[in-house]
Amino acid sequence: xxxxxxxxxxxxxxxxxxxxxxxxxxxxxxxxxxxxxxxxxxxxxxxxxxxxxxxxxxxxxxxxxxxxxxxxxxxxxxxxxxxxxxxxxxxxxxxxxxxxxxxxxxxxxxxxxxxxxxxxxxxxxxxxxxxxxxxxxxxxxxxxxxxxxxxxxxxxxxxxxxxxxxxxxxxxxxxxxxxxxxxxxxxxxxxxxxxxxxxxxxxxxxxxxxxxxxxxxxxxxxxxxxxxxxxxxxxxxxxxxxxxxxxxxxxxxxxxxxxxxxxxxxxxxxxxxxxxxxxxxxxx
Amino acid sequence: xxxxxxxxxxxxxxxxxxxxxxxxxxxxxxxxxxxxxxxxxxxxxxxxxxxxxxxxxxxxxxxxxxxxxxxxxxxxxxxxxxxxxxxxxxxxxxxxxxxxxxxxxxxxxxxxxxxxxxxxxxxxxxxxxxxxxxxxxxxxxxxxxxxxxxxxxxxxxxxxxxxxxxxxxxxxxxxxxxxxxxxxxxxxxxxxxxxxxxxxxxxxxxxxxxxxxxxxxxxxxxxxxxxxxxxxxxxxxxxxxxxxxxxxxxxxxxxxxxxxxxxxxxxxxxxxxxxxxxxxxxxxxxxxxxxxxxxxxxxxxxxxxxxxxxxxxxxx
Numbered sequence: 001x002x003x004x005x006x007x008x009x010x011x012x013x014x015x016x017x018x019x020x021x022x023x024x025x026x027x028x029x030x031x032x033x034x035x036x037x038x039x040x041x042x043x044x045x046x047x048x049x050x051x052x053x054x055x056x057x058x059x060x061x062x063x064x065x066x067x068x069x070x071x072x073x074x075x076x077x078x079x080x081x082x083x084x085x086x087x088x089x090x091x092x093x094x095x096x097x098x099x100x101x102x103x104x105x106x107x108x109x110x111x112x113x114x115x116x117x118x119x120x121x122x123x124x125x126x127x128x129x130x131x132x133x134x135x136x137x138x139x140x141x142x143x144x145x146x147x148x149x150x151x152x153x154x155x156x157x158x159x160x161x162x163x164x165x166x167x168x169x170x171x172x173x174x175x176x177x178x179x180x181x182x183x184x185x186x187x188x189x190x191x192x193x194x195x196x197x198x199x200x201x202x203x204x205x206x207x208x209x210x211x212x213x214x215x216x217x218x219x220x221x222x223x224x225x226x227x228x229x230x231x232x233x234x235x236x237x238x239x240x241x242x243x244x245x246x247x248x249x250x251x252x253x254x255x256x257x258x259x260x261x262x263x264x265x266x267x268x269x270x271x272x273x274x275x276x277x278x279x280x281x282x283x284x
Numbered sequence: 285x286x287x288x289x290x291x292x293x294x295x296x297x298x299x300x301x302x303x304x305x306x307x308x309x310x311x312x313x314x315x316x317x318x319x320x321x322x323x324x325x326x327x328x329x330x331x332x333x334x335x336x337x338x339x340x341x342x343x344x345x346x347x348x349x350x351x352x353x354x355x356x357x358x359x360x361x362x363x364x365x366x367x368x369x370x371x372x373x374x375x376x377x378x379x380x381x382x383x384x385x386x387x388x389x390x391x392x393x394x395x396x397x398x399x400x401x402x403x404x405x406x407x408x409x410x411x412x413x414x415x416x417x418x419x420x421x422x423x424x425x426x427x428x429x430x431x432x433x434x435x436x437x438x439x440x441x442x443x444x445x446x447x448x449x450x451x452x453x454x455x456x457x458x459x460x461x462x463x464x465x466x467x468x469x470x471x472x473x474x475x476x477x478x479x480x481x482x483x484x485x486x487x488x489x490x491x492x493x494x495x496x497x498x499x500x501x502x503x504x505x506x507x508x509x510x511x512x513x514x515x516x517x518x519x520x521x522x523x524x525x526x527x528x529x530x531x532x533x534x535x536x537x538x539x540x541x542x543x544x545x546x547x548x549x550x551x552x553x554x555x556x557x558x559x560x561x562x563x564x565x566x567x568x569x570x571x572x573x574x575x576x577x578x579x580x581x582x583x584x585x586x587x588x589x590x591x592x593x594x595x596x597x598x599x600x
Contacts, residue, residue: 018408025403029417032400032475036420038443039432055442097330100323109313110320120327123335125585127533129554130578133345133561133571134338154334157327187319216425218536219554223562234427238540241431245440255432262423273422274484 043067043252050248063249070240070253075228079236080257083215086151086232090214093156095207101157102165103191107177117166123159129219136223150224151232155214161206164276168202169195201275208269209276215262233258339578345571358568369572374548374556379580381463382552386531388467389474394523396471397478402512404479405486415483421476429473430540437465437541459549462542466550469537474530478523485519486512521592525585532581553577 042050043066044059070076104110105117135154144150172195180190196203221232231239240254266273348358349365369375400418404411421429436443439454451458455465493515497507513520535554538544544551544559551559553573561570 021403021406021408025408025411025414028400028403029414032472033417033420035429035432035436035472036424038436051440051442053442054446097326101327104320104323108316108320108323110317113320116324116328119331123331125582126335126339126578127529127581129533129535129557130342130574130581131335131338132557133567133574134341135334136561137567138333138337154330157330159331162327187316212422216427218425218427218539219558222539223558234425234536237427237431241434241540245438248435248438248441251431251435255428258425258428259423262425266423274480 039252039255043249043256045249047246047248050252051245066249066253067257069247070250070257074240074243074250074254075231075236076233076240076254076257078228079231079233080261082148082230083233084261085148086221087211087214089148089152090155091207091210093152094158094161094210094214095203097157098161098165098206099191099196099203101162102167102169103187103195105162105166106169106172107187107191107195120159120162124163132219132223139224145224146226146230148230151221151230154220155217158210161210164202164206165199168199172198201272204269204272205276208265208272211265212262212273342571342574342578345568346575348568350566350568354565365568366572366575369569370576374551375573375576377548378551378553378556379576381548381550382532382580385463385467385470385534385550385552386528388464389470389531389534390524390527392467393471393474393478393527394482394520396475397482397523398516398520400475400479401482401486402508404483418479419476419483421473422480423476424473426470426473426534426536427540429469430537433465433469433472434541453546456542457546459547462546463550466537466541469541470531470534473537474527478527481523482516482519485516489515524592525588528584528588529581532577532584553580 038055038057041057041059044062044064045056046061046063049056101120105113105120139145139150139154142150144153176194176198177190180194185193216234217232218234221235222238225231225235228236228239237251237254237258240251243250346365347360347362349361351358404415404418424432434456435441437455444450444455449455451461455461489512493511494507497511502510532552533554534552535558538550538552538555539558542550544555554577557570557573557577560566560573
């Protein structure tokens with residue numbers, strides 16, 4: 001009988017333990033997600049309701065037009081287009097230069113190989129903020145102030161990308177290159193037909209990582225653009241924040257619009273992001 | 285086998301003379317070399333122009349003082365400007381604020397990320413939903429988070445008073461609380477990233493270790509202290525180093541929320557550089573500050589690597 005009672009008590013405790021764990025997880029999730037939730041709600045409220053006390057926590061009469069206002073009057077449409085162009089150029093450039101450099105370090109022999117590799121890694125030790133004073137001047141001298149080129153060119157190559165691709169290429173079996181050479185594959189054809197397809201996980205990780213970083217850039221576009229025609233989403237949002245209090249719903253709608261592309265990206269490529277993030281944290 | 289092929293009497297220990305390459309092979313070598321440099325050139329050009337040149341040029345720029353009136357030539361003052369800027373109270377306060385900001389954001393961010401990762405690392409139905417929610421802030425950017433929180437902290441918005449979080453003067457104008465508010469926004473924005481990092485670190489810890497500890501009668505707390513933490517130390521180490529570098533580079537949230545104020549209480553180094561360069565139009569002084577930021581980040585990263593790596597257990 002006592003054994004049975006013990007079993008019942010254990011069972012009860014397990015069940016309550018489970019409820020408790022769910023409760024804890026839910027409370028924490030609500031706290032983490034609340035700012036996002038209230039942003040969406042506020043984007044659908046009338047400004048009077050946002051300033052009210054207590055605040056409305058659910059839009060009973062959603063004002064969808066604030067999204068149209070943010071898109072047109074708030075220029076979010078233009079900002080999005082600019083962000084897409086710049087992000088696309090930066091991401092493509094970073095992936096291509098990383099593949100090329102990574103291949104050289106992994107498959108080719110040449111003088112000063114180690115030194116050059118150290119040079120690549122050294123770029124990781126220079127925070128971008130340190131370089132802005134000279135870079136703004138350089139971009140102006142090149143005539144690229146307030147242009148797409150000015151926004152994108154400084155980021156077309158990264159030490160991180162080259163390092164990531166080199167590591168990925170090094171894991172490929174070494175005989176592969178010899179076998180391909182016997183088949184008459186030169187380095188160029190081997191790179192694009194064999195090595196890159198086999199290193200697809202690394203390419204994917206780098207792509208997502210580069211996209212995220214380029215999309216979220218703030219300081220550089222702030223320094224190098226001067227009008228709405230060239231401003232990216234992140235800078236445009238700052239403009240949107242300075243509206244008067246009776247248009248505050250548009251700011252929230254703009255924030256939601258700025259986030260949507262990344263939500264879509266992350267829904268499809270979460271695995272690649274995790275791989276990109278953890279690439280630096282591997283032991284060794 | 286080397287001994288059998290030497291009728292000429294060459295001692296076996298002597299290194300064989302390098303076999304001369306056939307012309308065809310030499311050509312191949314040269315072409316490989318050429319190809320290698322060709323592949324590296326795009327990256328090297330970008331690094332040269334936008335990373336290494338600025339580093340050198342900054343030091344040089346710092347030798348020149350800006351003219352008191354625009355249009356006049358700048359003049360060479362050597363290390364005077366370095367002494368002046370780096371010895372100023374404003375610089376000292378800015379460095380202090382930068383460190384304070386890192387201390388407010390890095391440990392809290394890692395602790396929260398690790399805590400959520402441990403909680404989400406259990407066999408429960410629907411745990412995937414919680415993992416998605418915990419990592420959701422990766423979709424936000426610094427600017428999005430700052431604009432949203434900044435607008436929510438606007439004194440006319442009803443949210444903070446309703447939550448009972450009111451200060452006088454309002455939070456972002458409050459010398460005591462502004463930096464804390466910026467730090468909270470930062471921790472929230474990076475939480476998704478930290479969570480993902482910690483969760484994937486946790487996944488690489490073999491489950492048998494936790495099972496074994498459980499069998500040995502270790503409670504949840506003791507398992508966390510004696511199994512999770514040591515096994516996670518490489519990930520935590522990485523997060524501390526990268527997190528500190530990130531904290532030292534924080535800019536967007538400051539620019540959007542406080543512009544370095546109130547009373548320069550959020551004037552971190554990056555904002556100080558920006559403000560000097562853009563608003564005061566003083567590239568010479570900004571260059572000095574940038575050189576300081578570079579060495580500060582470098583020293584800090586090396587120091588952390590030396591101090592922390594010894595405590596990290598890499599054996600798995």
